[in-house]
Amino acid sequence: MREFNIAVIPGDGIGKEVIPEGIKALEAATAAFGIQLTFTWFDWSCETYHQTGKMMPDNGLEILKTFDAIYLGAVGFPGVPDHISLWGLLLPIRREFDQYVNLRPVRLFEGLASPLANKAPGDIDFYVVRENVEGEYSNIGGVQYPGSDNEVVVQQSVFTRKGTDRIIKYAFELAQQRDKHLSSATKSNGLYHSMPYWDSRVEAISADYPEVNVDHFHIDIFCANLVRMPEFYDVIVGSNLFGDILSDLGPACTGTIAIAPSANINPDKTFPSMFEPVHGSAPDIAGQNIANPIGTVWAGAMMLQHLGCDDVHDVMMAAIEEVIQRQESLTRDMGGIASTQELGDAIVAAIGNHR
Ligand code: NAI
Numbered sequence: 001m002r003e004f005n006i007a008v009i010p011g012d013g014i015g016k017e018v019i020p021e022g023i024k025a026l027e028a029a030t031a032a033f034g035i036q037l038t039f040t041w042f043d044w045s046c047e048t049y050h051q052t053g054k055m056m057p058d059n060g061l062e063i064l065k066t067f068d069a070i071y072l073g074a075v076g077f078p079g080v081p082d083h084i085s086l087w088g089l090l091l092p093i094r095r096e097f098d099q100y101v102n103l104r105p106v107r108l109f110e111g112l113a114s115p116l117a118n119k120a121p122g123d124i125d126f127y128v129v130r131e132n133v134e135g136e137y138s139n140i141g142g143v144q145y146p147g148s149d150n151e152v153v154v155q156q157s158v159f160t161r162k163g164t165d166r167i168i169k170y171a172f173e174l175a176q177q178r179d180k181h182l183s184s185a186t187k188s189n190g191l192y193h194s195m196p197y198w199d200s201r202v203e204a205i206s207a208d209y210p211e212v213n214v215d216h217f218h219i220d221i222f223c224a225n226l227v228r229m230p231e232f233y234d235v236i237v238g239s240n241l242f243g244d245i246l247s248d249l250g251p252a253c254t255g256t257i258a259i260a261p262s263a264n265i266n267p268d269k270t271f272p273s274m275f276e277p278v279h280g281s282a283p284d285i286a287g288q289n290i291a292n293p294i295g296t297v298w299a300g301a302m303m304l305q306h307l308g309c310d311d312v313h314d315v316m317m318a319a320i321e322e323v324i325q326r327q328e329s330l331t332r333d334m335g336g337i338a339s340t341q342e343l344g345d346a347i348v349a350a351i352g353n354h355r
């Protein structure tokens with residue numbers, strides 16, 4: 001019997017609505033394979049920040065360390081500045097647990113219309129490999145002479161050899177297993193130091209992967225191309241900022257960002273990895289019971305894959321595909337009228353057909 005302990009952090013807004021649906025799907029899918037998941041819930045969120053002044057307790061990371069994986073909804077809510085909620089919970093987990101890979105698959109499913117004209121399933125099917133612990137997202141910098149005419153703000157980017165090389169290698173490995181085509185996001189014409197360095201590391205590491213075709217695109221034309229010809233791309237590698245941008249743009253081209261999952265992976269398994277939907281807490285629809293849980297279910301499938309249960313992953317993906325294709329029980333963002341639970345129930349029923 002395989003057993004895993006999962007830390008669950010629903011977080012804020014629709015995070016609290018989609019996570020129960022993800023857990024429902026995980027329980028349905030693992031049952032048939034004799035896998036035991038034990039979920040431990042943590043209410044760490046902007047709400048707890050209001051009560052305690054902290055997004056998570058001081059020993060939060062110590063607590064999470066003991067789990068096999070972390071399953072997260074979303075954090076952030078009006079009333080707490082976004083840099084507080086992110087730097088108080090999500091970013092410390094990603095960084096302290098060395099989850100340096102943010103893996104975000106993007107796929108157009110049968111049954112969902114792309115906002116791009118004449119795109120069919122198969123045309124959009126790529127992975128964004130985003131650097132997840134350094135780069136442009138840094139708290140190094142400061143404000144000098146605040147409030148005066150001489151006010152100066154400096155925000156540093158951090159690109160280490162170790163951090164740059166390991167994400168690029170991960171992307172090459174993935175490209176090697178897929179279509180042997182890697183596209184790197186850059187901006188070496190504007191960012192004088194960091195991006196020429198990034199490009200030079202892609203070039204250097206490509207020597208170890210002679211079968212993989214590599215191309216480079218500046219982030220601006222990359223965004224344009226992703227809309228114009230998404231079928232061109234297979235594995236994309238980008239810095240923290242560029243990967244973040246491309247991994248919202250990609251899913252938007254597949255009909256809704258709400259189906260997209262995000263795996264924060266520590267490939268060395270020295271700490272737990274964390275799995276979450278790409279989307280945020282969506283305060284605009286929170287409490288209405290219309291949030292789409294598919295990104296969360298898909299993230300759960302990636303979690304089981306990371307834990308070595310490919311069989312469970314495949315069943316969950318088959319269920320997602322079936323539900324979308326049947327066009328029943330879809331939420332509003334996908335053109336339907338179903339509630340969050342109705343779509344969750346439909347996924348559980350479909351899991352029953354595939355076990
Ligand atoms: P968002 O992803 O929460 O929402 C963007 C738009 O997509 C909204 O119109 C929302 O209604 C819609 N949407 C998102 N998820 C949906 C779902 N599952 N079903 C149906 N519609 C969905 O991004 P936004 O508005 O930029 O951020 C809101 C809050 O979430 C902020 O506090 C932000 O910092 C936080 N956030 C947290 C993230 C995380 O925890 N990883 C990631 C992104 C944002």
Ligand code: MG
Binds near residue numbers: 245248278
């Ligand atoms: Mg984002």
